Every structure is written in structure tokens, then in C-alpha cells.
Amino acid sequence: MTRKDFLIKLGIGAGVTILAPMVFNACEESEVSPDQDEDSDDNGNDSDEKVDFTIDLDDEDYSDLKEEGGYVYENNIIIAYLGNDEYIALSKICTHNQCTVKFDGNDEIIYCDCHGSEFNTDGEVTSGPADEPLQEYNTELDGQTLRIYE
Numbered sequence: 001m002t003r004k005d006f007l008i009k010l011g012i013g014a015g016v017t018i019l020a021p022m023v024f025n026a027c028e029e030s031e032v033s034p035d036q037d038e039d040s041d042d043n044g045n046d047s048d049e050k051v052d053f054t055i056d057l058d059d060e061d062y063s064d065l066k067e068e069g070g071y072v073y074e075n076n077i078i079i080a081y082l083g084n085d086e087y088i089a090l091s092k093i094c095t096h097n098q099c100t101v102k103f104d105g106n107d108e109i110i111y112c113d114c115h116g117s118e119f120n121t122d123g124e125v126t127s128g129p130a131d132e133p134l135q136e137y138n139t140e141l142d143g144q145t146l147r148i149y150e
Contacts (some may be wrong), residue, residue: 001006051075051137052149065146069105075135077148078103078110084125089137089148090123096130 055062055073064070065087071080078092080103090110094101099114109126110119118127123134140147 009128050150051077052147053148054145055079057144057146058125069103072101073100074148079146079148080105080110080121085141087139087141087146088121089139090119091135093134094130094133095125095132096128101134127134 010091055065055074057065058144062072065079065081068081068083073079073092076092077089078101079087079089081087082105090101092100094114096111096112096117097114099112101110101112101117101119103110108121110121110123111117112130115129116127117125117130119130119134120126123136125131125133128146137148137150140149
């Protein structure tokens, strides 16, 4: 074996050794890692802290909530506008594999792109693989202020 052949094989071997962990880690089930904090529940919220906050619907950051079917994320919660001054608030973390869920305003379903779970607007599972519902939060509208709380 020539010195050139040896160096080529050494380079290929080193490259495989360096790249293999990255390739295998890319095959993990979840695109979003679960919250590693021991004091938090499955939804990524600290178990000692109660959810209770307000948002100003006139704020440009929440303009999607003025359109029927619009939604935003705030404090690990997905907030969606169903129309007729009706809002929903659910955990944004899918109970199957902790991916972030989205809202389909046309069909009024919450769905997970990662593995296809679907939930109704009450957070109940309508299609798996998730088998646990999303945490549901109360909403209260006062003028242009929306309160989300437990």
C-alpha cells in the first residue's frame, strides 16, 4: 500500500467516525426535544406555576387572533380564534412525542406534523398515535384583553 492510499483510507475512516453520530442522531423520533427540567409536567410548564396571563388583542404580535382560524403561541400554549368571540387555549406540546402542534381553522382541529396525531378544540385525541389529551386552559375575553388561565 502506498503512502497516498494509506492517507486516503485514514481520511475516509476518520470522516465516517466523525459523521456517524450526526447521521444516527438525525434519525431520532422527535424534532423537538422534551423539556429536561425535572420540575415540569408533560406540557413543558413548571408544575409549581399556574398559568394566568393576559394578551392585548390590539397588539400587532397577536393580530392573527383577529381572524377566524388564526392562532399564536404564548408560554407553551397555542391560542386560537374560532370566531364569534370564542377563543381556545391548549398546551402546544403534543402528548405523543412533545412536538409543537398547529391549528387548522378550516376543520377546527389541532394537529401534530411529527406523527399525525389530531385533537379537537377541547384537546381530546381524535386520531393517534397520541393517547393523552392536550392540557386545556380557560379563556376570558374582556374588550380587547384575552385572559388565559387555569
